[in-house]
Amino acid sequence: MLLEISDLSKRFGGIRALRGVDLTLGGGEVKCIIGPNGCGKSTLFNILTGVLRPDEGKVIFDGQRIDGLAAHKISRLGIGRKFQVPGILSELTVLENIEVASTARATLGGLWSTLFSGGDGSVYRRHLMDADLWKYADQPASELPHGIKQRLEILMLVARGSRLLLLDEPTAGMTASETNATIQLINEINAETGAAILVIEHDMSFVRSIGRPVAAMIRGRIVREGDYDDIQADPEVRSAYLGERA
Numbered sequence: 546m547l548l549e550i551s552d553l554s555k556r557f558g559g560i561r562a563l564r565g566v567d568l569t570l571g572g573g574e575v576k577c578i579i580g581p582n583g584c585g586k587s588t589l590f591n592i593l594t595g596v597l598r599p600d601e602g603k604v605i606f607d608g609q610r611i612d613g614l615a616a617h618k619i620s621r622l623g624i625g626r627k628f629q630v631p632g633i634l635s636e637l638t639v640l641e642n643i644e645v646a647s648t649a650r651a652t653l654g655g656l657w658s659t660l661f662s663g664g665d666g667s668v669y670r671r672h673l674m675d676a677d678l679w680k681y682a683d684q685p686a687s688e689l690p691h692g693i694k695q696r697l698e699i700l701m702l703v704a705r706g707s708r709l710l711l712l713d714e715p716t717a718g719m720t721a722s723e724t725n726a727t728i729q730l731i732n733e734i735n736a737e738t739g740a741a742i743l744v745i746e747h748d749m750s751f752v753r754s755i756g757r758p759v760a761a762m763i764r765g766r767i768v769r770e771g772d773y774d775d776i777q778a779d780p781e782v783r784s785a786y787l788g789e790r791a
């Protein structure tokens with residue numbers, strides 16, 4: 546297993562944000578985490594990235610215990626996170642953003658030239674093309690449409706050499722076609738780089754489209770794992786979602 550999370554708990558005062566979360570992810574696996582607002586999804590990512598320390602439990606990444614490590618150390622081990630709000634450098638162009646991200650990765654080196662020479666970087670060029678980003682390559686990131694910005698940020702995680710991508714609601718605020726393009730990009734990155742990917746999503750239609758295993762989280766616990774149909778049919782998941790809408 547690339548990632549093993551066991552019995553993770555976290556409180557904020559009287560709020561029990563996580564109550565014994567168990568979750569595993571194999572190398573090269575893609576898994577979705579769904580659950581209603583406030584059920585602890587982002588808190589889980591905050592612990593995985595070293596922003597927060599758990600009160601109890603442990604996280605093992607690639608054989609090494611990482612809970613409680615500093616965020617920069619975890620990042621260096623190859624865990625990259627996309628936040629709910631895009632974290633790109635808005636004055637830089639698309640290619641410059643990718644280049645900045647890739648400088649954090651010693652083995653890749655001069656991405657700028659390899660983008661054009663068919664080296665390692667040609668993979669990114671293909672991703673940029675597939676993600677409809679290539680035509681924006683020389684535009685400042687601030688001028689990009691919302692969906693393009695979000696996809697750029699995902700590619701930056703890849704350029705950094707992340708082995709585990711943590712995506713927190715990557716399609717929030719997107720149109721249906723932007724969402725589909727993002728799903729394609731996630732699947733392509735996974736197929737081509739072998740990176741494992743955990744995707745937090747609120748939206749069950751995303752989960753249906755991406756067609757990957759799902760872990761359903763309710764009130765700080767993973768209550769069910771399975772495919773879309775299993776999760777969709779689960780009474781506890783259904784009532785949590787209905788309760789939220791009511």
Ligand SMILES: Nc1ncnc2c1ncn2[C@@H]1O[C@H](COP(=O)(O)OP(=O)(O)OP(=O)(O)O)[C@@H](O)[C@H]1O
Nearest residue numbers: 557560562580581582583584585586587588589747
């Ligand atoms: N730093 C914090 N300090 C205090 N309370 C927090 C903190 N972070 C999260 N919480 C609380 O912990 C609970 C879980 O929050 P979290 O952000 O993990 O939920 P979420 O599942 O990501 O929700 P959403 O779908 O709205 O993004 C919520 O009740 C939230 O208010």
Ligand SMILES: [Mg+2]
Nearest residue numbers: 586587588713
């Ligand atoms: Mg959240």
